[in-house]
Amino acid sequence: MCRAKPNVLLEFYQYLLSFGALGGISASLLYNPSVSAVGHWFYRKCALATGVACAAGGIGGVVFPLIVLYVAPRLGFGWALRIVGFPRFATTAFAAFLIEFAVFIPYTYLCSYAVRAGLDRQTAYLLHALLNVGAVPGRALPGYIADRFGSFNTMSVTAFACVVTILAHWYTASSTNAAQVISSALLFSFWSGAAISLIPVCIGRVCKTEDYGKRSGTAFSLASFGASAGIPIAGAIIEVNHGSYHGLIVFAGVLYLAALAAFIVARRFLPELFLQAPEPLAV
Incomplete structure (x- = not known):
């Protein structure tokens, strides 16, 4: 019996929609208002305040990949994302x-x-x-x-x-x-x-x-x-x-x-x- 090949195009299509389109839109909706809000409250020290606010993104950039890296092999990729999603x-x-x-x-x-x-x-x-x-x-x-x-x-x-x-x-x-x-x-x-x-x-x-x-x-x-x-x-x-x-x-x-x-x-x-x-x- 010959097995049907997995639909690689469909899998890539799902990743493209979820992480590319939806992820990009979500990140933009979170990032732009957050950075813009800093500019509303600071004038003379706006650059420093914006830099401090953006530095917090580095913390998430450290924590979330580590969660996915160590949790995904044990609990699966889906549960790794769920853990990231309800902290x-x-x-x-x-x-x-x-x-x-x-x-x-x-x-x-x-x-x-x-x-x-x-x-x-x-x-x-x-x-x-x-x-x-x-x-x-x-x-x-x-x-x-x-x-x-x-x-x-x-x-x-x-x-x-x-x-x-x-x-x-x-x-x-x-x-x-x-x-x-x-x-x-x-x-x-x-x-x-x-x-x-x-x-x-x-x-x-x-x-x-x-x-x-x-x-x-x-x-x-x-x-x-x-x-x-x-x-x-x-x-x-x-x-x-x-x-x-x-x-x-x-x-x-x-x-x-x-x-x-x-x-x-x-x-x-x-x-x-x-x-x-x-x-x-x-x-």
């Missing part, structure tokens, strides 16, 4: 995973760090209460700010503040500066509080209202693995470093830095969130 929820869930991975490390180890740094045990154990003192306004105020400036924007700012608090403030604390250790606890508890109150809001912004329950459950199910792994991994880092906490602090700071990057990437796929939250509709 909004996936990136938000990954950001929540990183936040949950990092947030409990300072809560767990800051007191023992204070004892090792030279604080008396009563003051060191008092840090548990101080960590929750800062969390009270830290969970309430970001919600008010997020309603005005966007939940992803607020989460990005608080994640950046946690990076600075951990790597610049906590890392440089020493046994001769008890005030810096205590202030590190207060600052971290305040800035990390947004993770509790705003992550559910961020998840709600990347899904339909009727899908919120299952999307929220999925995201926090994934985040629970990070919360479970963060504390023992941090303990192992202390053991490997012979009791030194510097490696743990860097580990927590890098996790928050990665979470910041994930929130920025997720925000990149939701351009409307840069705008101020709309006024509620009149009933």
